[in-house]
Amino acid sequence: MLWSALEILTQANFWAATIRIATPLIFGVLGALLCERAGVLNLGIEGIFVAGAMSGWLAVYLGAPLWGGVAVAALTGAAFGLVHGVLTVPLGLSQHVTGIGVTLLATSAAYFGYRVAFPNVATPPRIEPFPPLDVPVLGDLPFIGPILAQQTALTVFAFACVGILAVVLSRTPLGLAIRAVGDNPEAVEAQGLSVVALRIGAVMAGSALMALGGAFLTLSAFNAFYFGMINGRGWVCIALTVFASWRPGKALLGALLFGALDAYQLRIQTIAGGAVPSQIFLMLPYIFSIAALVLVARRADYPRALMKPYFKGQR
Amino acid sequence: MHPDPRPLVLSLTGITKRFGPLTANDHIDLDVRAGEIVALLGENGAGKTTLMSILFGHYIADEGTVFIAGADGQLAPLPGGSAEVALGAGIGMVHQHFALAENLTGFENIVLGTQSLWSLGLRSGTARAKIERLIADSGLAVDLDVPVARLSVGEQQRIEILKALFRDVRVLILDEPTAVLTPQEADGLFATVRKLAAKGLAVIFISHKLHEVLALCERVVVLRGGAKVADRPSAGADRAMLAELMVGRAIPARERPPSTPGAAVLSLRGVSVGAPGQRDRLEQADLDVRAGEIVGIAGVSGNGQGALAALVAGLAAARAGEARLSGVALTGADPAGRVAAQVGRIPEDRHRDGTIGALSVAENYVLETISAPENQRGGVMRRADIRARAAAAIRAYDVRCPGPDAAIRALSGGNMQKVVLARVLEREPKLVLAHQPTRGLDIGATTDVHRRLIAARGRGAAVLLISEDLDELFALSDRIAVVHAGHLSPAMDAAGLDVRTVGLMMAGHSAGEAA
Numbered sequence: 001m002l003w004s005a006l007e008i009l010t011q012a013n014f015w016a017a018t019i020r021i022a023t024p025l026i027f028g029v030l031g032a033l034l035c036e037r038a039g040v041l042n043l044g045i046e047g048i049f050v051a052g053a054m055s056g057w058l059a060v061y062l063g064a065p066l067w068g069g070v071a072v073a074a075l076t077g078a079a080f081g082l083v084h085g086v087l088t089v090p091l092g093l094s095q096h097v098t099g100i101g102v103t104l105l106a107t108s109a110a111y112f113g114y115r116v117a118f119p120n121v122a123t124p125p126r127i128e129p130f131p132p133l134d135v136p137v138l139g140d141l142p143f144i145g146p147i148l149a150q151q152t153a154l155t156v157f158a159f160a161c162v163g164i165l166a167v168v169l170s171r172t173p174l175g176l177a178i179r180a181v182g183d184n185p186e187a188v189e190a191q192g193l194s195v196v197a198l199r200i201g202a203v204m205a206g207s208a209l210m211a212l213g214g215a216f217l218t219l220s221a222f223n224a225f226y227f228g229m230i231n232g233r234g235w236v237c238i239a240l241t242v243f244a245s246w247r248p249g250k251a252l253l254g255a256l257l258f259g260a261l262d263a264y265q266l267r268i269q270t271i272a273g274g275a276v277p278s279q280i281f282l283m284l285p286y287i288f289s290i291a292a293l294v295l296v297a298r299r300a301d302y303p304r305a306l307m308k309p310y311f312k313g314q315r
Numbered sequence: 316m317h318p319d320p321r322p323l324v325l326s327l328t329g330i331t332k333r334f335g336p337l338t339a340n341d342h343i344d345l346d347v348r349a350g351e352i353v354a355l356l357g358e359n360g361a362g363k364t365t366l367m368s369i370l371f372g373h374y375i376a377d378e379g380t381v382f383i384a385g386a387d388g389q390l391a392p393l394p395g396g397s398a399e400v401a402l403g404a405g406i407g408m409v410h411q412h413f414a415l416a417e418n419l420t421g422f423e424n425i426v427l428g429t430q431s432l433w434s435l436g437l438r439s440g441t442a443r444a445k446i447e448r449l450i451a452d453s454g455l456a457v458d459l460d461v462p463v464a465r466l467s468v469g470e471q472q473r474i475e476i477l478k479a480l481f482r483d484v485r486v487l488i489l490d491e492p493t494a495v496l497t498p499q500e501a502d503g504l505f506a507t508v509r510k511l512a513a514k515g516l517a518v519i520f521i522s523h524k525l526h527e528v529l530a531l532c533e534r535v536v537v538l539r540g541g542a543k544v545a546d547r548p549s550a551g552a553d554r555a556m557l558a559e560l561m562v563g564r565a566i567p568a569r570e571r572p573p574s575t576p577g578a579a580v581l582s583l584r585g586v587s588v589g590a591p592g593q594r595d596r597l598e599q600a601d602l603d604v605r606a607g608e609i610v611g612i613a614g615v616s617g618n619g620q621g622a623l624a625a626l627v628a629g630l631a632a633a634r635a636g637e638a639r640l641s642g643v644a645l646t647g648a649d650p651a652g653r654v655a656a657q658v659g660r661i662p663e664d665r666h667r668d669g670t671i672g673a674l675s676v677a678e679n680y681v682l683e684t685i686s687a688p689e690n691q692r693g694g695v696m697r698r699a700d701i702r703a704r705a706a707a708a709i710r711a712y713d714v715r716c717p718g719p720d721a722a723i724r725a726l727s728g729g730n731m732q733k734v735v736l737a738r739v740l741e742r743e744p745k746l747v748l749a750h751q752p753t754r755g756l757d758i759g760a761t762t763d764v765h766r767r768l769i770a771a772r773g774r775g776a777a778v779l780l781i782s783e784d785l786d787e788l789f790a791l792s793d794r795i796a797v798v799h800a801g802h803l804s805p806a807m808d809a810a811g812l813d814v815r816t817v818g819l820m821m822a823g824h825s826a827g828e829a830a
């Protein structure tokens with residue numbers, strides 16, 4: 001039995017599932033860390049996932065191309081980001097309370113939109129999702145090939161976003177300004193930049209990324225929109241952001257680690273048979289999240305201005 | 316007198332700013348010429364910060380105009396309300412609390428906001444060349460490539476000045492720049508400022524340290540109650556005269572009667588506080604504070620005085636060594652035990668540690684002794700008694716407030732400190748810990764605090780005074796010890812000590828080298 005537990009790690013199928021489970025989390029963690037780097041905690045993430053999943057899927061169902069659906073999801077996320085940003089940045093409301101409110105609002109709006117579009121449907125209609133990748137050369141390799149063959153273009157896009165965000169944050173004037181505004185908004189103000197514009201912009205872009213995480217679920221993984229399908233993925237991303245120390249590279253690592261644990265527990269359930277209740281295994285990734293937080297959070301280097309509203313002229 | 320041949324770079328005319336019923340700036344006129352170093356002097360609340368905030372675009376003036384010389388040398392009105400516009404017009408400001416992003420390097424802080432946010436990469440080559448030229452010209456040497464959080468306060472200030480110079484400012488505002496520096500660092504800063512002024516930079520130097528103003532500036536502008544009350548060359552002015560202009564009345568000379576110290580009240584032998592890696596820690600300190608004397612601790616903040624204060628206040632325990640209070644060993648961190656052992660504590664940050672803002676003046680007054688029989692009976696506060704005693708303290712300490720029931724956060728810093736003083740000193744403690752007791756207070760309130768500490772000493776209390784203000788230390792202390800990087804020097808007789816020696820010791824030189 002120990003052998004079969006280890007053998008899972010050698011299966012291409014396991015690694016393919018790991019990446020598939022990690023993809024929405026990659027989008028979500030990138031989005032959350034972008035918001036937090038600018039000094040805004042965005043607990044709207046869970047609801048923005050739902051809204052992105054629903055809006056992207058609905059757009060495709062209504063005839064938009066798949067990438068059109070992705071764009072609609074991103075815009076939906078950005079719109080909720082604008083709500084969160086306006087309430088928390090210029091108005092300076094509590095970021096916790098506003099974020100929870102945005103989650104409730106976005107979730108309800110998505111469910112409402114779904115019910116309006118499909119009043120009398122028991123099973124949601126399916127769409128034609130992103131097709132699996134067909135990569136020349138790499139796709140023919142053993143082990144790697146089967147893993148790639150189970151992924152879609154959205155996953156590639158998620159990985160690309162990691163690199164893009166890392167470069168933007170570390171190498172560009174914009175990234176400099178975003179990191180600065182999350183550490184000391186006065187420094188940004190004193191250099192003639194707008195704290196409000198930077199923060200709202202970062203929250204909108206971050207929320208768009210979060211919504212892509214939702215869209216991946218409906219456009220690439222499940223092909224349909226269900227109630228409760230987000231199932232806490234947003235909250236996991238908030239924890240993974242701390243684990244990642246607000247760095248895109250580590251965000252990718254954290255998402256993959258979580259994905260691997262989730263994929264692993266699914267497989268080990270079948271090996272363990274009925275000996276251990278399946279709920280124990282279901283808990284494993286979350287127990288890992290909490291354990292990782294306990295280990296990492298003690299020396300977590302939170303952006304200094306995180307959750308601190310800034311009002312011009314008040315020192 | 317000949318007219319000044321240097322061109323005007325900045326001219327404020329009739330600047331007025333009101334906040335509700337308060338007039339923070341009342342028709343202030345101010346001209347500044349290229350290459351001039353002008354001091355802006357005034358107490359807290361005199362309107363210095365408001366005036367500079369208007370200049371730098373944080374506030375918009377209700378009346379009046381700021382004129383700034385353009386590239387052609389012609390004065391033109393500066394639109395208010397935007398730091399970006401002020402920067403673009405050549406006005407740079409170094410705030411007292413640095414406006415630095417500590418997670419960025421010095422280089423990144425300097426170029427922040429100077430390149431289009433939509434450009435794809437940082438153009439660092441030309442920027443770096445320019446910064447290095449500025450460093451060579453000004454002597455502001457500093458490591459540009461480590462996160463600002465790892466730089467010392469003096470180095471962070473250099474980054475701040477470089478930030479302004481990088482933008483080719485023609486007017487540089489320095490807001491209390493020496494508050495955080497050792498005397499030697501301050502001298503270095505003055506040399507830099509003189510160099511920059513010689514190249515044509517106009518400098519506005521905000522300070523309340525009169526000797527610095529007289530040493531550095533050629534002209535002094537004094538604000539009081541929002542209005543300009545003096546604008547004169549610093550030649551021919553002296554400290555007493557400037558102080559009187561600031562306060563509006565003569566400042567009585569401090570009287571410090573001689574006193575014969577008694578037995579040691581606080582006695583430290585080889586005491587270490589704080590983990591070895593911690594910055595603000597104390598290593599094997601020896602110190603005696605005797606009844607009837609004031610012992611001053613000099614040092615740049617964060618060098619161990621915080622650990623010393625925490626030990627005395629009961630917020631930290633000694634890691635090694637022996638600390639005794641009137642012969643009784645101080646074991647463990649026990650704030651209530653210290654209060655019971657008659658330690659009076661005036662904390663460094665009266666807002667954070669000294670008072671509870673939401674509670675009333677009366678409640679704050681009895682905060683440390685709330686379980687004493689005179690304050691409670693059967694667990695219920697004796698409100699009438701407490702209010703009566705608080706009202707008496709308000710009169711005795713001249714606290715300006717609506718009454719004992721006013722929330723203490725509504726009080727000014729000086730009045731809040733008077734409540735803390737009343738709470739501490741009315742109990743006639745054997746040991747008074749005064750940690751930065753006058754920080755942020757105006758001259759009037761400062762004088763009052765000093766008088767009270769000297770009175771406590773006269774009564775036979777041992778006073779441990781921790782301060783970054785060397786003037787204050789020399790004015791009050793019988794003996795002075797210097798703390799640097801966790802090491803506390805032996806306490807030296809203040810009478811035979813000079814400021815420069817203490818300054819060198821604050822920078823880490825031993826007493827022998829410094830003398």
